[in-house]
Amino acid sequence: MSKRVIMAAGNWKMNKTPSEAVEFVNSLKDRVAGSTAEVVVGVPFVCIPGVIEAVKGSNIKVAAQNVHWEPNGAYTGEVSCKMLKDLGVDYVIIGHSERREYFAETNEMINKKARAILDAGMTPIICCGESLTQREQGVTAEHVRYQIKVALLGLSAEEVSRIVIAYEPIWAIGTGKTATTEQAEEVCGIIRELLVELYGKDTAEKTRILYGGSVKADNAKELFAMPNIDGGLVGGASLKLDEFEKIVKHDA
Ligand code: PGA
Numbered sequence: 001m002s003k004r005v006i007m008a009a010g011n012w013k014m015n016k017t018p019s020e021a022v023e024f025v026n027s028l029k030d031r032v033a034g035s036t037a038e039v040v041v042g043v044p045f046v047c048i049p050g051v052i053e054a055v056k057g058s059n060i061k062v063a064a065q066n067v068h069w070e071p072n073g074a075y076t077g078e079v080s081c082k083m084l085k086d087l088g089v090d091y092v093i094i095g096h097s098e099r100r101e102y103f104a105e106t107n108e109m110i111n112k113k114a115r116a117i118l119d120a121g122m123t124p125i126i127c128c129g130e131s132l133t134q135r136e137q138g139v140t141a142e143h144v145r146y147q148i149k150v151a152l153l154g155l156s157a158e159e160v161s162r163i164v165i166a167y168e169p170i171w172a173i174g175t176g177k178t179a180t181t182e183q184a185e186e187v188c189g190i191i192r193e194l195l196v197e198l199y200g201k202d203t204a205e206k207t208r209i210l211y212g213g214s215v216k217a218d219n220a221k222e223l224f225a226m227p228n229i230d231g232g233l234v235g236g237a238s239l240k241l242d243e244f245e246k247i248v249k250h251d252a
Helices: 018-032 045-055 081-087 097-102 107-119 132-137 140-151 157-162 181-199 201-206 217-224 241-248
Strands: 007-011 038-042 060-064 091-094 123-128 164-167 208-212 231-234
Touching: 007 091, 007 164, 007 208, 007 241, 018 038, 018 045, 018 060, 018 241, 038 091, 045 060, 045 081, 081 107, 091 107, 107 123, 107 140, 123 140, 132 140, 140 181, 157 181, 157 201, 164 181, 181 201, 181 208, 181 217, 217 231, 217 241, 231 241
Parallel strands: 007 038, 007 231, 038 060, 060 091, 091 123, 123 164, 164 208, 208 231
Antiparallel strands: none
């Protein structure tokens, strides 16, 4: 079976104003037109309307960086799936280690978010990954398997075949310290094995698994060529036009 469509997904985090965001994607869309990789920009909520408008007719898709699982109600400061869907959002990044650490997101919350995102007709990009301590303790596989197993509870095989999983070792995020290609491939392979166990080989072959953590123009090609790595979730380098363009065109 041929490899899955590679995804280059930017995670802007809390960066760029709405006007800076529009200016950025207006340049980006010409640079990445016709790319073989699927291009996604994960932008702050307030940037979404302008960015969606700007990327119309291009091959760039838009991701949100969070969502609440309830359809509506008294949740001050929160945003629902229906609101995002109404704007034209395709993907929602959930379970990022920064959200787990600073906003106390649990695997159970991530599971509820995944359910709500799929019900709304969007696709979750579910993040997982171990800390440096966990890697040193030798519990990376157990930790990541546990995170993903709980995040996917109750999802059907068909749904799992459409979601995106991002393996992001915490020690490699924003540190400039990329996991080696072998380390990244090993854990992405462990995740795919888990999907085989839970949903069967056909499903596991369809699910895209990204690597994230200091992905840059000069390491994307090698990482994305690994059998179990289907692209990258890119933080810092996705804020720079030249870098992100090169990551998208890693195979050129
Ligand atoms: P980084 O962030 O590329 O800046 O390491 C990746 C991420 O947190 O998704």
